[in-house]
Amino acid sequence: MNARRALREIGIGALAIALMAFILGPILWLGAHAFATSWTFPRLSADGWTTHWWHEVFADSALAGAIRTSLLITPVVVLISAVICLPAAYAIGRHSFPGRRLFLIGMFAANAFPKIGLFASLAALFYAMNLMGTVIGIVIVQLLGTIVFMTWIPASAFAAVPRSLEEAARDAGASRLTVFRTITLRLAMPSILVAVIMSFLASFDEAQGSYLVGAPNIYTMPTEMYALVENYPIQVAAVFSILLSVPSVILIGLARQHIIGGRLAEGFQIR
Amino acid sequence: MLLIIGFIGFPIALSLALTLGFTGGLNQIIALIGQGIRPADHWWGTMAGYQALFSDPRFNGDLQQTIIVTVVSTIVVLVLSLAIALIVRLHRGRIAQLLGAIIVVPMFVPVVISAWAIHTFYGGDGFVRSVAALLGLQAPTLTSTMWAVIIGSVWTSLPFASLLVTSGMQSIPDALIDAARDAGAPMSRIVRTIMLPLASTQLIIATTFTSIGILGSFTIPYFLGSNQPTMLGVEISNFLNAYNRPQQAVAMAFVIFVFAAGIAIAYVRANLRGSATEARA
Numbered sequence: 001m002n003a004r005r006a007l008r009e010i011g012i013g014a015l016a017i018a019l020m021a022f023i024l025g026p027i028l029w030l031g032a033h034a035f036a037t038s039w040t041f042p043r044l045s046a047d048g049w050t051t052h053w054w055h056e057v058f059a060d061s062a063l064a065g066a067i068r069t070s071l072l073i074t075p076v077v078v079l080i081s082a083v084i085c086l087p088a089a090y091a092i093g094r095h096s097f098p099g100r101r102l103f104l105i106g107m108f109a110a111n112a113f114p115k116i117g118l119f120a121s122l123a124a125l126f127y128a129m130n131l132m133g134t135v136i137g138i139v140i141v142q143l144l145g146t147i148v149f150m151t152w153i154p155a156s157a158f159a160a161v162p163r164s165l166e167e168a169a170r171d172a173g174a175s176r177l178t179v180f181r182t183i184t185l186r187l188a189m190p191s192i193l194v195a196v197i198m199s200f201l202a203s204f205d206e207a208q209g210s211y212l213v214g215a216p217n218i219y220t221m222p223t224e225m226y227a228l229v230e231n232y233p234i235q236v237a238a239v240f241s242i243l244l245s246v247p248s249v250i251l252i253g254l255a256r257q258h259i260i261g262g263r264l265a266e267g268f269q270i271r
Numbered sequence: 272m273l274l275i276i277g278f279i280g281f282p283i284a285l286s287l288a289l290t291l292g293f294t295g296g297l298n299q300i301i302a303l304i305g306q307g308i309r310p311a312d313h314w315w316g317t318m319a320g321y322q323a324l325f326s327d328p329r330f331n332g333d334l335q336q337t338i339i340v341t342v343v344s345t346i347v348v349l350v351l352s353l354a355i356a357l358i359v360r361l362h363r364g365r366i367a368q369l370l371g372a373i374i375v376v377p378m379f380v381p382v383v384i385s386a387w388a389i390h391t392f393y394g395g396d397g398f399v400r401s402v403a404a405l406l407g408l409q410a411p412t413l414t415s416t417m418w419a420v421i422i423g424s425v426w427t428s429l430p431f432a433s434l435l436v437t438s439g440m441q442s443i444p445d446a447l448i449d450a451a452r453d454a455g456a457p458m459s460r461i462v463r464t465i466m467l468p469l470a471s472t473q474l475i476i477a478t479t480f481t482s483i484g485i486l487g488s489f490t491i492p493y494f495l496g497s498n499q500p501t502m503l504g505v506e507i508s509n510f511l512n513a514y515n516r517p518q519q520a521v522a523m524a525f526v527i528f529v530f531a532a533g534i535a536i537a538y539v540r541a542n543l544r545g546s547a548t549e550a551r552a
Contacts, residue, residue: 012358016370019355023376023426026385026392033391116489116507120520205381208489208508225383229494234391241384248379 033238054239063240066224070204073135073220074247077142077203078196084143085150086192092151093158118144119209126213133217141209146199153198157191158184197251204247332500334526336417337486340502344424345482351425352433352477356470357462360440361448371437378430386494389423419495420502424485432477439473440466479538483531503527 122141123132131137161184169179207222214223221244228237359371377385392398443466451461467474489504496502501509503523510520 012362013366015354016358016366019351020370020373023373023429025398026388026426027376027380029392029398030384030388115487116504116524118524120507120524201378201381205383207381207383222381222383225387229387237387241387244381244384245379248381252375252379 030238030241033235062219063224063228063236066219066221067243069218070221071247073138073142074200074204077139077146078199080139081143081146081150081199081203082196085147086154089151089154090158093155115145116208119212122209123212132213134213135218137213138210138218138220141213142203142206144209145202145206149195149198149202153195154188154192157188161187197254200251201248329500330506330523333503333506336500337502337504337527338530340417340420340424340492341482341485344421344428344485345478347421347425348428348432348481349474349478351429352436353474355433356436356440357466359437360443360466361458374433375430377427382427382490383494385427386423386490389419389426390494393419393422417496420492423491423495424488427491428481428484432481435473435477435480436470439470443469475538479534482534486531486534487527 119141122144126132126137131140165187166179166183169183170176174182205222207220207226210218210220211223211226214220219227221240225237225240225244228240355370355374359367380388447465447469448461451465452458456464487504488502489508492502492505493508496505503526507520507523510523
């Protein structure tokens with residue numbers, strides 16, 4: 001029995017390590033390239049180490065410009081998305097109105113429609129409205145990817161706030177606004193935070209649509225990456241990759257507990 | 272809310288009109304620029320655009336590959352995320368904690384970068400081939416094959432699926448598992464008859480989101496796949512930009528949509544059943 005148990009322990013350990021290697025391997029391999037002078041196949045280590053490529057990226061005006069554009073557009077997208085979607089999320093979470101379920105299912109269906117197809121038809125619309133190659137066009141395209149996160153996750157959080165708490169506060173004499181601010185909003189806050197982060201990532205990573213609408217006038221970091229991979233040495237792409245991952249790492253690091261704590265999972269259920 | 276409906280629903284309706292051959296109105300410009308447009312010949316439009324698509328061997332090859340990649344990747348993702356969830360739920364050692372933390376890493380990484388990292392890892396002068404060469408073996412170059420696309424899809428989908436399944440497993444009370452164990456049930460039976468059914472909602476959500484995500488994916492097959500046949504996401508963009516055939520591109524999007532909608536219906540059903548049982552309880 002003990003031998004079998006030990007064998008199982010080893011099996012689980014091996015599986016866990018294999019999975020971690022599968023996940024981390026590609027990232028570490030690419031990360032190492034950011035500091036390599038050159039790399040000779042089939043060596044497992046670089047020929048030499050340098051920070052030269054980092055200077056190159058920051059000195060290149062196209063690359064630095066893409067970084068600036070991305071850092072500018074993404075917060076705007078998230079803000080607009082919050083302003084549009086959070087009231088909708090509140091309505092869906094708290095009120096039952098005719099067509100509510102239809103709206104939820106419709107939104108899910110729209111999400112199942114392949115993005116690239118949506119962009120194709122959006123491009124037709126944008127040509128007609130003169131939005132191709134403009135910042136507004138990119139903002140709209142990126143907005144589309146955030147809607148599902150910004151509506152669904154907060155909606156289930158608003159629905160989960162106990163009515164009795166709000167009623168008790170009202171009975172104790174709190175105004176409607178105070179109740180909303182100190183109870184409803186506060187209890188839903190962790191989920192809203194998760195929604196904001198998921199939206200930020202969705203917008204920040206969005207490449208297909210931004211490329212279709214923005215190129216060749218405006219490049220964000222991910223769309224610049226397509227060009228980079230083809231035209232620059234691999235080390236530059238590696239540096240750029242690390243830079244691109246920084247905001248996501250910081251944000252998810254901040255909200256890790258909430259995401260892993262199941263708020264994400266709860267948010268994706270239609271009630 | 273109207274704005275949301277307007278910006279997603281309206282373009283979809285517009286493009287459905289285009290695939291059926293209506294070339295007026297806002298579709299006018301794209302119909303003028305595009306090539307190989309089949310105009311409407313009935314009051315409801317025409318199926319000629321779709322017919323041309325399904326008689327194209329290239330499209331059928333793409334469709335076949337898309338379905339194979341989606342099915343294989345989804346199954347692998349499900350099996351792995353179940354394994355991860357079980358390890359995290361039942362094992363609780365340091366290694367399980369570490370695994371739980373590391374598995375979410377791909378979520379931090381933008382898809383473009385994931386694709387590129389996997390490309391360098393499994394590519395011609397990548398890590399896998401380097402290790403094999405040092406061991407005196409000749410490993411195949413996986414990039415530009417379907418296998419790299421599957422690896423990439425699994426890599427990018429795994430964190431979301433395993434988070435969902437893990438949170439489903441975590442919500443199962445210890446008492447249930449302990450009681451079954453005390454009654455002498457072997458672990459495999461506990462997993463099969465208690466844990467899997469209780470986490471089924473999360474499993475279904477994970478399956479839907481994974482398969483729909485892979486079905487319409489673009490970046491992963493674009494960087495990792497072969498040129499021909501490729502997945503439909505890439506082919507849509509080829510037809511739209513390179514070949515300037517918007518009608519076929521959008522028609523392909525609707526073919527993907529039909530598949531995705533099928534999966535979505537299963538999902539909504541599972542959800543409604545879930546909330547119905549909750550309402551009764």
